[in-house]
Amino acid sequence: xxGVTQTPKHLITATGQRVTLRCSPRSGDLSVYxxxxxxxxxxxxxxxxxxxxxxxKGNILERFSAQQxxxxxxxxxxxxxxxxxxxLYFCASSVATQRGYTDTQxxxxxxxxxxx
Amino acid sequence: GENVEQHPSTLSVQxxxxxxxxxxxxxxxxxxxxxxxxxxxxxxxxxxxxxxxxGEKKDQRIAVTLNKTAKHxxxxxxxxxxxxxxxxxxxxxxxxxxxxxxxxxxxxxxxxP
Numbered sequence: 001x002x003g004v005t006q007t008p009k010h011l012i013t014a015t016g017q018r019v020t021l022r023c024s025p026r027s028g029d030l031s032v033y034x035x036x037x038x039x040x041x042x043x044x045x046x047x048x049x050x051x052x053x054x055x056x057k058g059n060i061l062e063r064f065s066a067q068q069x070x071x072x073x074x075x076x077x078x079x080x081x082x083x084x085x086x087x088l089y090f091c092a093s094s095v096a097t098q099r100g101y102t103d104t105q106x107x108x109x110x111x112x113x114x115x116x
Numbered sequence: 117g118e119n120v121e122q123h124p125s126t127l128s129v130q131x132x133x134x135x136x137x138x139x140x141x142x143x144x145x146x147x148x149x150x151x152x153x154x155x156x157x158x159x160x161x162x163x164x165x166x167x168x169x170x171g172e173k174k175d176q177r178i179a180v181t182l183n184k185t186a187k188h189x190x191x192x193x194x195x196x197x198x199x200x201x202x203x204x205x206x207x208x209x210x211x212x213x214x215x216x217x218x219x220x221x222x223x224x225x226x227x228x229p
Contacts, residue, residue, distance in 0.1 A: 002159065033217075043160070043205060043219040056214030090159055102148035102167075102209045105217065107159035 003027065004093050004108035012114045018079040021111045025072055025093030031055070032074040033094075033105060034066055038087040049074055050096070078113070086115045118143065118210045122220025130228050135196055137223045139206035140188040148209040149189045150217070151180060153202045160205060164191070193225075201227045 003026035013019055025032050034046040036059075045058035049068035060066075063081075068074045078085060088110045094103035119142040129135050141149075147168040152160035166173045166180045166189065173180050177196075182189040189208075193200055206220040 002161065004159075042221045043207075045216045045218070048214075048216070056216050058216055102215060104150065104162060104165060106162065107152070109159045 002106040002108065004091060004106055006091050006108040006111050008111060009109070010112045012116065013081060014116055015081055015083060017081050018077065019081065019113065021076040021078070021089050023074045023076070023091030023108060025074070026106055028095065029093035030072065030096045031094045031103065032068055032072070033092040034074070034076050035090040035092065036087050037090060037110070043090070046076070081115045083115050086113055088112050118212070118218050120206060120208050120218045120220045122206050122223060124223060125221065126224045126226070128226045128228060129196055131196055131198060133196055135193045135200070135225055137191045137204055137206065137225070138188060139190070139220050141208040142187070143208065143210050143212060144187065145211040146208040147211070149180070149182060150207050151191050152205045152207065154205065155202045196227045198227050198229055201225060
């Protein structure tokens with residue numbers, strides 16, 4: 001158990017809908033990262049937050065957005081869902097992001113999203 | 117560029133034998149290289165990582181080697197056991213712009229009893 005929690009574990013929804021995935025980082029971790037894992041694309045970095053502020057952006061679609069709250073938990077919002085958005089979504093956390101030093105990322109168990 | 121290539125995509129070894137997985141990266145400024153193990157239905161679990169100030173790191177049956185000149189790094193698992201069966205991912209930190217981890221495509225390792 002990495003200490004990172006994610007809810008829900010599974011989510012089934014229809015095309016065009018909007019969903020919210022939730023992540024709680026390990027105690028003391030300030031950075032949260034979101035990843036998408038699909039069969040054809042592997043693990044893709046979406047976005048990172050550090051202490052409430054967006055720090056880095058990856059291949060995140062405009063239909064997707066995220067935020068990190070004062071208690072450091074994070075939510076990933078996916079809207080106008082398409083069939084191709086079906087994937088595993090992982091959250092990871094790390095202690096802090098000092099410029100020039102890369103902290104170890106610890107992954108949660110993931111949310112499996114199925115869009116029908 | 118932002119690219120991490122991982123080989124092989126599948127690997128089958130006899131229990132007790134060694135397994136080697138290799139990765140190459142494109143960003144010469146990369147300085148952090150973690151390896152993750154992912155079991156079915158679970159999230160990736162860090163098993164070992166290496167930073168560019170060292171060439172090799174060992175943790176019991178697992179070792180990672182790094183060749184910065186050639187821009188490649190490898191995972192070595194010795195005395196393999198059935199519980200080593202999983203998908204293994206290498207990753208490299210990409211420094212261009214904002215830092216982010218880029219993952220290889222994964223290696224499905226099967227240990228045959």
